[in-house]
Amino acid sequence: MEQVILVDEQDNQIGVMEKLEAHKEAKLHRAVSVVIINSRNEMLIHKRASTKYHCPGLWTNACCTHPKPNEDTKDSAARRLKEEMGIDCEKENIELNEAFTFIYKKEFNNGLTEWEYDHTFVGKVGNNFNNESINPNPEEVEDYKWINMDELKQDISNNPGMYTYWFKIIVEKLNI
Numbered sequence: 001m002e003q004v005i006l007v008d009e010q011d012n013q014i015g016v017m018e019k020l021e022a023h024k025e026a027k028l029h030r031a032v033s034v035v036i037i038n039s040r041n042e043m044l045i046h047k048r049a050s051t052k053y054h055c056p057g058l059w060t061n062a063c064c065t066h067p068k069p070n071e072d073t074k075d076s077a078a079r080r081l082k083e084e085m086g087i088d089c090e091k092e093n094i095e096l097n098e099a100f101t102f103i104y105k106k107e108f109n110n111g112l113t114e115w116e117y118d119h120t121f122v123g124k125v126g127n128n129f130n131n132e133s134i135n136p137n138p139e140e141v142e143d144y145k146w147i148n149m150d151e152l153k154q155d156i157s158n159n160p161g162m163y164t165y166w167f168k169i170i171v172e173k174l175n176i
Contacts, residue, residue: 004029004066026113046144060164077121086135096121106165
C-alpha cells in the first residue's frame with residue numbers, strides 16, 4: 001500500500017495517508033516533478049499510459065511521483081526517473097536541482113482530486129547523453145519525445161487539452 005506525505009501549505013509534514021485515499025479525500029500532499037532538458041534546449045516529455053487512473057494519454061514532464069515517508073524529495077525524483085523512464089541519474093551523471101515549488105489543486109471527472117505541494121527538479125543532459133538510456137516503463141509511459149521549448153509552449157497554447165494540468169504550470173514557471 002503506497003503512502004503519501006500529508007503537508008500543510010508551508011510543506012510541513014502533518015501525517016501520512018494511503019495514496020488513493022488522499023486523492024479521494026482531496027488532502028494536500030507532497031509531490032515531485034522532474035524536468036529533463038538537453039543541450040539543444042529540448043525537453044523530454046512523455047505521454048501517460050492509457051491505463052493511468054487520472055490524466056491517461058496526456059503529455060507531461062519526464063516523470064512525477066510522491067516521496068515515500070522519510071524519503072528526501074531529491075532522492076525520490078532520481079528514484080522515479082529510473083522507475084518511469086529508465087534513466088539512472090548516477091550512471092548518466094545527471095544532477096537534479098530543485099528549481100521551484102508550487103501548490104495546485106485539480107479535481108478530475110473520476111472523483112479524485114490532485115492537491116499537491118510540488119517540488120520541481122530540473123536535470124540538464126549534454127551532448128554525450130545517450131538516448132538509448134531512455135527505457136520507459138510501459139505501465140507508466142505510452143510514448144516519449146524531445147521537443148524544443150518554443151515549440152512546446154506554442155503547442156500547449158494551441159492544444160492545452162493534450163497536456164496535464166500541473167505540466168502547464170511547470171512550463172509557465174520554468175526560466176528556460
